[in-house]
Amino acid sequence: MRMEEIAEIIRGAAFADLGFLDERGRPSIRRVFCTWHRGIGGHLISTNTSSSHVRRLMCDGAACLYFANEARFEGVCLTGRAMVHTDRAHREMLWHDGDVKYYPGGVDDEDYCVVEFLADGARYYRLGDIGELADGQIAEWDAGAKYECCGG
Amino acid sequence: MRMEEIAEIIRGAAFADLGFLDERGRPSIRRVFCTWHRGIGGHLISTNTSSSHVRRLMCDGAACLYFANEARFEGVCLTGRAMVHTDRAHREMLWHDGDVKYYPGGVDDEDYCVVEFLADGARYYRLGDIGELADGQIAEWDAGAKYECCGG
Numbered sequence: 001m002r003m004e005e006i007a008e009i010i011r012g013a014a015f016a017d018l019g020f021l022d023e024r025g026r027p028s029i030r031r032v033f034c035t036w037h038r039g040i041g042g043h044l045i046s047t048n049t050s051s052s053h054v055r056r057l058m059c060d061g062a063a064c065l066y067f068a069n070e071a072r073f074e075g076v077c078l079t080g081r082a083m084v085h086t087d088r089a090h091r092e093m094l095w096h097d098g099d100v101k102y103y104p105g106g107v108d109d110e111d112y113c114v115v116e117f118l119a120d121g122a123r124y125y126r127l128g129d130i131g132e133l134a135d136g137q138i139a140e141w142d143a144g145a146k147y148e149c150c151g152g
Numbered sequence: 153m154r155m156e157e158i159a160e161i162i163r164g165a166a167f168a169d170l171g172f173l174d175e176r177g178r179p180s181i182r183r184v185f186c187t188w189h190r191g192i193g194g195h196l197i198s199t200n201t202s203s204s205h206v207r208r209l210m211c212d213g214a215a216c217l218y219f220a221n222e223a224r225f226e227g228v229c230l231t232g233r234a235m236v237h238t239d240r241a242h243r244e245m246l247w248h249d250g251d252v253k254y255y256p257g258g259v260d261d262e263d264y265c266v267v268e269f270l271a272d273g274a275r276y277y278r279l280g281d282i283g284e285l286a287d288g289q290i291a292e293w294d295a296g297a298k299y300e301c302c303g304g
Contacts, residue, residue: 025214029171029218063178
């Protein structure tokens, strides 16, 4: 799969599956709305600070993020680390007016935070075409890219 | 969410996301075709013996299986263990004639195997309704159930 095809899977998906380790170190998955991307390797997710996956990522940032094009049976699993941001700049960047139904306190709601996922590797899946990307390939592709919202 | 609603999410999904630990103990995800279920807690997946998730599950069976109803923003993440079966009974149970395009050697193809996932807990997600199932609740619901193919 070419880098451009992997980037297309990511930009075309409204949701991603966030993999993390639960309190017993076992794999767990939470589906998240994920439309803010910086190339292939960087992703921002607005979510609830109180949710179990955020609490776990604060303790152990090991994570993966899986994007799929279901109609084409294509997918890419990014491996890397997630960190939780609560600063005003990240909050404002991802905030939509409609979000007040999830966070009644608005952009400063204590339960509102932004998870950033940064990839250091990837594995892509397509029938007859399975392969891996190394950290350097992702960094090279992403050079100069800025976060933008692709809308899913 | 009621048990019946969780079972409906599972029966209605053609695919699931299988979470496992990679060779460095980090979470990884592979989307799998998963239509054979035994109640809420038991699931069978036909897949390639040579694939990276199967090789990893043979070393470490800690796994999770996430089913979603995307249209309703509902999901359930089952936590448990996965094991790899290569016996004739499992192979025959999941075999379809069309599978020969994936496994040229047919039902006895060395690259064909069946992964069984058994849940010991679950976490379900719906807007305003997030909760957990314990092992005992799943076992009670599944009592007497047999594997059947729900067709997705």
